[in-house]
Amino acid sequence: MTKKKSKKELILEAGLELFFEKGFEKTTIDDIINLAECGKGTFYRYFSNKDSLLEELENVFVTTLSKEIQKNCCSTMGLKEYLTASLNTFLSVFKQHQRLGLIRFEREQRLNLEARRASFDKVLPNIHALRDYITNAIKTGVVRQVDPENVVGMVLGVAHFYLVRDFKLGKPFSPKELEDSVDIILYGVAKS
Amino acid sequence: MTKKKSKKELILEAGLELFFEKGFEKTTIDDIINLAECGKGTFYRYFSNKDSLLEELENVFVTTLSKEIQKNCCSTMGLKEYLTASLNTFLSVFKQHQRLGLIRFEREQRLNLEARRASFDKVLPNIHALRDYITNAIKTGVVRQVDPENVVGMVLGVAHFYLVRDFKLGKPFSPKELEDSVDIILYGVAKS
Amino acid sequence: MTKKKSKKELILEAGLELFFEKGFEKTTIDDIINLAECGKGTFYRYFSNKDSLLEELENVFVTTLSKEIQKNCCSTMGLKEYLTASLNTFLSVFKQHQRLGLIRFEREQRLNLEARRASFDKVLPNIHALRDYITNAIKTGVVRQVDPENVVGMVLGVAHFYLVRDFKLGKPFSPKELEDSVDIILYGVAKS
Amino acid sequence: MTKKKSKKELILEAGLELFFEKGFEKTTIDDIINLAECGKGTFYRYFSNKDSLLEELENVFVTTLSKEIQKNCCSTMGLKEYLTASLNTFLSVFKQHQRLGLIRFEREQRLNLEARRASFDKVLPNIHALRDYITNAIKTGVVRQVDPENVVGMVLGVAHFYLVRDFKLGKPFSPKELEDSVDIILYGVAKS
């Protein structure tokens, strides 16, 4: 029993597809309604303008990321386990919603300076969970005295690198690589 | 003796300023010639179109990055020294040319899938230098058996994180933070 | 026992209100059904299109004017009395239906040249009554040899002036002013 | 040596023609540029939008009216002479610029209540000259004790009537009619 998709859903899907494929600016309303197979009026029934379609798409993304972090990264996990879970979650959600993640980034670039900074706040809560874990791990002596933000930066940076590499060079990250990355964060690269 | 700037220079400067401030798409030729205080015809004397102005701006950036890497990161340096130099160079060039760095990224998003991938190649040589160094360091036993690409990713990721944080939250990276980051990459976060 | 207004009445009222407030062209069907609190289909049940709603509103106005002229301006009245009654009736009906009167005018402007001229005929009968009275008054020697049309023009002109002044400057006409106007039409402004 | 009309002049002429012929709302930018034989960009080079074209057309009208009143109606004229001159000027300027006069009126109807009232001020100065003359004529005993505004209203009213009649019924006013109208204003219609 496949429920017939609503016009709004079709438009959301078409927007995601096209913004990703052609970029936000280069995507026209005509492109969208052609792909969604609906009239132009229908688009404006559900979205007040092109920007608001993007906004709705973005919200889906941020919400998903938030949920997954809460589901996968539990503060009672061990250090290695937690780092792996964090990295995994970031990577899988971004990968799964790869388009949205990248569209988000692009959108920020389109905004003016002021607005760009403001928009950063949406993702911050997801980062805080990781920082809090590390801070606590330092207190309990599991992690040595380092700046927690530094660690957060490293995890995010690694995630970002893998995603870009996957996207640009078509070379996806392997579980082995993830494991190795966590290993490096934990024990460093220097031969003891 | 202040040399009077040529019209072309004025246009390049105006383009950099405006692409950064308003984004490439939202910047009009009129915006540019108003800021550069020249006629519309003059713009088209020096640049065949808006894209080619951006391209010229980009080339300046890539060239600078390349030169700086060659100048600062010498393969005879020690591991810690080399990692620090790499990170430093990435950060300082991006920071110095922050606008261009970010405009570059945006531009890629504007391109279609195909073109986006192609454009990645321009930065690659700069990354290869770092990878080659690590590969060699593994051979000489200074670095333990890890995937060199993993290390490259970590360095780039860290650089990226600091730049975004600086840009978005206005919190610049300190020398201490750089040192700590290298320290983590070398020895990890885990309490031995 | 307040009769619940029918949907059609609600739409007519909303149309009058909005055409006057925003102008015919700027009023949308959505505006109307929102104010009338009914569905879009309901509008089209009672009116075949936006124009026909205006037409129906107009008819109410012309009918009212006609009735009032017949009621108030009797051909057996004396000259002064008749002129006063005519002026009064024009002013009160237009004032009472001020919105419709003004909407009428606007609508004519919207029509093309051809249609505009045709629409004039609707009001003509009301003017004719006055002209006939004057013509007759000349015959009976009450009025001196003047062009009756000239007199009609003067009465209409005065009415028009007061209405516009009231509408634009918020300065309504007083009974004294009406009396004075009739006095001038009867005896002129020159000091005898 | 016929000077070639500038594009802007062509657009102004086309606008006047079309606003009059089809009404402001029904006239499209495409209509205008087709008639003016220029590109759409050219329209927007000279006028920021459709409204501003109308505004410019209006200004020409008000300016002309002002100039003509000053030229033709001198406060040293006798009463009959002045009234005739006033009426003549109103009628000839409106007739000459008939389209603009009527477009002005229409425009006001398009505006919302607030704006409509404000726009009235533009014509007022032209009316004041007449009022001042009458006020003075009462002081000098040439005109009997009447409300000057009443007289102004009558003159404007008569002018309005003749214009509408000309426009709607294609029956233009004759010099004889003008003379008669002034005669009525001076001496009234009643048989003494």
Next chain:
DNA sequence: GATGAATGAGCATTCATTCAT
């Protein structure tokens, strides 16, 4: 070299109208 008037393809958005429920 330098200029800016002229251009028109392209786009977002509006809104009267239809029709299935």
Next chain:
DNA sequence: CATGAATGAATGCTCATTCAT
């Protein structure tokens, strides 16, 4: 009777680009 989702033709406006001076 009543509704409102769906429609798409129509329109105002933008802006990169050309070219005559």
